[in-house]
Amino acid sequence: MTVSGCTDELAGSGAGAGSGPGEPGATAGGGAALAAARALPVKGRAPKTGYGREKFGSAWADTDSNSCDTRDDILKRDLERVRFADGHCKVSYGVLEFDPYSGKDVTYRRGSSKVDIDHMVALSDAWQKGAKYWDAGKRIALANDPLNLLAVDASTNRSKGDGDTATWLPPNKAYRCTYVAAQVAVKKKYELWVSAAEKAAMEKVLTACPGQRLPVGGNPTKAPGRFHGG
Numbered sequence: 016m017t018v019s020g021c022t023d024e025l026a027g028s029g030a031g032a033g034s035g036p037g038e039p040g041a042t043a044g045g046g047a048a049l050a051a052a053r054a055l056p057v058k059g060r061a062p063k064t065g066y067g068r069e070k071f072g073s074a075w076a077d078t079d080s081n082s083c084d085t086r087d088d089i090l091k092r093d094l095e096r097v098r099f100a101d102g103h104c105k106v107s108y109g110v111l112e113f114d115p116y117s118g119k120d121v122t123y124r125r126g127s128s129k130v131d132i133d134h135m136v137a138l139s140d141a142w143q144k145g146a147k148y149w150d151a152g153k154r155i156a157l158a159n160d161p162l163n164l165l166a167v168d169a170s171t172n173r174s175k176g177d178g179d180t181a182t183w184l185p186p187n188k189a190y191r192c193t194y195v196a197a198q199v200a201v202k203k204k205y206e207l208w209v210s211a212a213e214k215a216a217m218e219k220v221l222t223a224c225p226g227q228r229l230p231v232g233g234n235p236t237k238a239p240g241r242f243h244g245g
Contacts, residue, residue: 042228042229042230042231043228043229043230043231044228046225046226046227046228047227047228047229048192048195048196048199048200048221048224048227048228048229049218049221049222049225049227051199051200051203051229052195052199052214052217052218052221053214053218054203055199055202055203055207055208055209055214055217056208056209057208057209057210057211057214058144058208058209058210059210060143060144060210061142061143061144061145061147062143063139063142063143065142065147066138066139066142066143066147068138069244070142070146070147070151070154070244071138071146071154071155071157071158071244072151072154072155072158072159072238072242072243072244073242074086074158075087075132075159076155076158076159076238076242078155078156078159078234078238078239078242079159079234080239082104083103083104084104085132085159085161085164086132087104087105087106088161089132089161089164089165089166090106090109090123090130090132090166091106092161092166093111093165093166094106094109094110094111094123094130094166095109095110095111095112096108096109096110097109100125105125106123106125107124107125108122108123108124108125109122109123110122110123111123111130111166111167111168114167114168114171114187115165115167115185115187115190115193115194116133116167116168116171116172116185116186116187116190116194117167117168117170117171117185117186117187118186118187118189118190119168121168121169123166128169129168129169129170130166130167130168130169131166131167131168131169131172131173132164132165132166132167133164133165133166133167133172133175134158134163134164135163135164135165135194135197135198135201136157136163136179136198136201136202136205136207137175137176137177137178137179138157138158138177139177140177140178140179141154141157141205141207144202144207144208144209144210145205145206145207145208146205146207151238151242151243151244152237152238152239152240152242152244153205153236153237153238154244155238155242155244156234156235156236156237156238157201157205157236159234159238160201160204160233160234160236161232161233161234162197162200162201162204162230162231162232162233162234163197163201163233165197171185171186179198179209179210179213179216180195180198180213180216180217180220181210181212181213181215181216184216184220191220192220192221192223192224192227193227195216195217195220195221196221196227196228196229196230197230198217199217199221199229200229200230200231203229204231204233204236205236
């Protein structure tokens, strides 16, 4: 349950899953993020027609079968000083020390909206760049994959909407390389495409940090068969 700001470790030299924000899995070698961004396929956005959150299954499904929902899993991973309402799952309190998006400390209390779990690759963006053509199992996997999830300041996150790298970056400039590398990692893992503007924006950010590693890991790309999308 560690969290830090934009330290060297957070920027890509960290270890495996369960590390802090921006470290949802192990990392590939130095420079891998920029190389991966350059290799992403480019296409235009598909229509948003048909998109709905239910297409990605019920929110925060326990796809890893640990008896805790995905939201609480990420809160446990990313918050400090965590307290539980019951047992070891339902997080009632914690502190997001040095929120990666805003750079400020944010206190989480259950029922408060001050901490969001962000899909770094927004589900609507994914829908328009390949996910509308997937089966439900793959969409549910994406929506609950720790590789794509991060506890962040709610007010900052809500300025993002469903933006991609071309339209939104964290105000905390020191986190941008890590953030973009995570988006690249998710799009590579799930075989999503990017728009031309998005790819150019990714390359621009990552060129400023050519040693940025690529996060890997997270959950399988298909949810267990007991889960069903809308």
